[in-house]
Amino acid sequence: MIELQGITKSFGSLQxxxxxxLTIERGEVVSIVGPSGAGKTTLLQxxxxxxxxxxxxxxxxxVEVNRLGEKKLSAFRNxxxxxxxxxxxxxxxxxxxxNVTIPALIQGVSAGTARKQAQEMLDxxxxxERAAHKPAELSGGEKQRVAVARALINHPSVVLADEPSGSLDTQNKEELHRLFFDLRDKLGQTFVIVTHDEGLAAQTDRTIHLVDGQIVR
Incomplete structure (x- = not known):
């Protein structure tokens, strides 16, 4: 479902x-781990x-995304x-x-339909019961679940998560991790997750170890 071949990236003299x-299959939950500076976030981006x-x-x-122009690429990403x-x-x-409706509105879904779909995701x-609350009125775990609902509203092929539980306490972290696997089981959703959390990485279907910009195992 995702195929990367020969990907290189440098920032100035730093490769x-x-x-x-790397190939990722539909419905997989894959973690990407490695030390800081290994290139995990760059790879995810x-x-x-x-x-x-x-x-x-x-x-x-x-779709070979390298060949898309900026306008088509933006629509494809959304x-x-x-x-x-x-x-x-x-x-x-x-x-x-x-917040959850925004990606659907960008895609051109009518406001009424977008609100209905967003409410279904939140449900x-x-x-x-938190739909009418602004982020400042939500707990950390609730904010991340809203972010997951926003990521899912357009029924994407893949959800990419960058340290999604890094700012959460233990209970909320565990609930978020369970949510990813529940969504895979219910929706067949594919997840690629950059994480430093060894517990989460151990639960995923496959762990990609990145060191110095290379996959080592």
């Missing part, structure tokens, strides 16, 4: 990725089309890829429901 070959490699190819859901970040990145002036994630 961050050194020829990455390239996989998510937020950054471009210096060389190599990226095929996602049958439809096919969901993102969950360490600090949720919810817009503080909007409610949980409004599924146990946030029915």
């Amino acid at each position: 961050v990725l050194r020829g990455i070959d 390239i996989m998510g089309t937020l950054d471009k490699p210096d060389s190599g190819s990226i095929r996602l859901n049958g 439809k096919e890829i969901g993102f969950v970040f360490q600090f949720h990145q919810l817009l503080p002036e909007f409610t949980a429901l409004e 599924m994630l146990g946030l029915s």
Whole structure:
């Protein structure tokens, strides 16, 4: 479902990725681990089309994304890829429901349909009673579940998560981890997760170890 071949990336004289070959199957929950500076986040950003490699190819859901122009790439990203970040990145002036609707509105879904879909996502994630609350009124765990709902609203091919539980306490961290696997089981959702959390990595279907910009095992 995701195929990376020969991915390299440098920032000035610093080579961050050194020829990455990686295939991820539909419905897999895959973790990417490694020391700080190994290139994990850079790899995730390239996989998510937020950054471009210096060389190599990226095929996602049958589409070679390197060949898409900026407008088509942006539309493809919005439809096919969901993102969950360490600090949720919810817009503080909007409610949980409004935050979740945004990707659907960008895709061109009508406001009424987007709200209905967003409410269904929040209901599924146990946030029915928090839909009208703004981020400042939500707990850390609730914010991350809203972020997951936002990532899922367009039914993406893959959800890419960068240290999604890094800012959570133990209980909320464990609940978020269980949520990823529940969503895989219910929806067949594919997840690629960059993490330092050994407990989460041990639960995933496969762990990719990245050291000095190379996959070592």
